[in-house]
Amino acid sequence: MPQVPSTRWCPTPEQLMILEEMYRSGVRTPNASQIQQITSHLSFYGKIEGKNVFYWFQNHKARDRQKLRRRLSRQQVQVASASLPPHPPPQFFPHLYQPHNPQFFHQGGGFQEPRQGLDLLRKLETCSSRDEASPSGTSPASIYGCEWAAMIREPNSGESSMCCHSLKTLELFPTKSTGLKEESSTSKSSCSASTN
Amino acid sequence: MPQVPSTRWCPTPEQLMILEEMYRSGVRTPNASQIQQITSHLSFYGKIEGKNVFYWFQNHKARDRQKLRRRLSRQQVQVASASLPPHPPPQFFPHLYQPHNPQFFHQGGGFQEPRQGLDLLRKLETCSSRDEASPSGTSPASIYGCEWAAMIREPNSGESSMCCHSLKTLELFPTKSTGLKEESSTSKSSCSASTN
DNA sequence: GCAAATTAATGATTTATTCAAG
DNA sequence: CTTGAATAAATCATTAATTTGC
Numbered sequence A, B: 001m002p003q004v005p006s007t008r009w010c011p012t013p014e015q016l017m018i019l020e021e022m023y024r025s026g027v028r029t030p031n032a033s034q035i036q037q038i039t040s041h042l043s044f045y046g047k048i049e050g051k052n053v054f055y056w057f058q059n060h061k062a063r064d065r066q067k068l069r070r071r072l073s074r075q076q077v078q079v080a081s082a083s084l085p086p087h088p089p090p091q092f093f094p095h096l097y098q099p100h101n102p103q104f105f106h107q108g109g110g111f112q113e114p115r116q117g118l119d120l121l122r123k124l125e126t127c128s129s130r131d132e133a134s135p136s137g138t139s140p141a142s143i144y145g146c147e148w149a150a151m152i153r154e155p156n157s158g159e160s161s162m163c164c165h166s167l168k169t170l171e172l173f174p175t176k177s178t179g180l181k182e183e184s185s186t187s188k189s190s191c192s193a194s195t196n
Numbered sequence C: 001g002c003a004a005a006t007t008a009a010t011g012a013t014t015t016a017t018t019c020a021a022g
Numbered sequence D: 001c002t003t004g005a006a007t008a009a010a011t012c013a014t015t016a017a018t019t020t021g022c
Helices: A013-025 A032-045 A050-083 A121-125 A140-145 A147-152 A155-160 B013-025 B032-042 B050-083 B118-124 B147-151
Strands: none
Touching: A013 A032, A013 A050, A032 A050, B013 B032, B013 B050, B032 B050
């Protein structure tokens, strides 16, 4: 018997076919129960574990996003180079997100990812607009009492003079434009957004 | 047409670079005037507000500490495991799979389902659906065994049977192995014989 | 034709973000 | 401010495609 039987799962064509079909149907992040069932089902076509299903969806989703992002990024670069905006608007990718397929696992009315961390970006910057219902210290509104809050309360005073960036402390940081990876301007900053 | 201009700040690579450089230089908790200056400087590279800077340093500092703590913890674990096994490493949570964990009981209840993930993964590992046992020591999580299977069991959905491949929902994926459909979409179907 | 060498895909891990609760 | 939970992003690692010299 082979000493190194198999270090990793290798999906059979049937398994792959089914997984892709599910993905096309909108499955993105199956929960434990779903993974369990999928695994059971796919095990009919070959050895498979729950983690394989989990990883598959994770990777497939990620690489799908990656593909899209790269595509958009390229477009963005073209547009940006043509206009060269002062601040490149973070390009998000409003893309795939499961249209709650009723085909798969009637749970919770078809929703699978009720609150995927997609609209996560919404919160930080909008803190001022949702400060009302803040129970206590958790909301950003609570820190508005800090000294720095006074500063940001006056966007005008700041923005009008936002142009001068010659500061003693900041001088120390040469604006060396380090080569970012790919994805152009959205590499590390990971303006990860996804739409629900 | 900037579709939904994302309500929160997304640092540009330049901004991020500068912030990180400042952090490396020792900046941790800038006061209002410092934040003001930083904001002014960074606004050259993109839209930004004082609160963004404030939050960034706050979070970055926190995560840095966390990182350090984690690293130290890991080292200690290694040393401890080599010498004495006083108690399970702090990274592990023996009670993770407790059946009363509310996370896994929302599926049928019309509740929004919280995120899943690491915990789930932990459970998924080393839970083979076929006969062959996982090669000992391949994954770092063989410690959990198949606990996840028990965990994800739904209390009242009635579909907790994972033994049969024919699941009502999965029936929808016709296992038609009509030997075809190998088009461009499955160009990645590596492995196995009948690929393309 | 064939294997060693190289490259492309992709499974599996690790790390970083994010939100929410404490 | 801290910590837990759940990803998503980044990365590592292995397998399959393919290229290449013979």
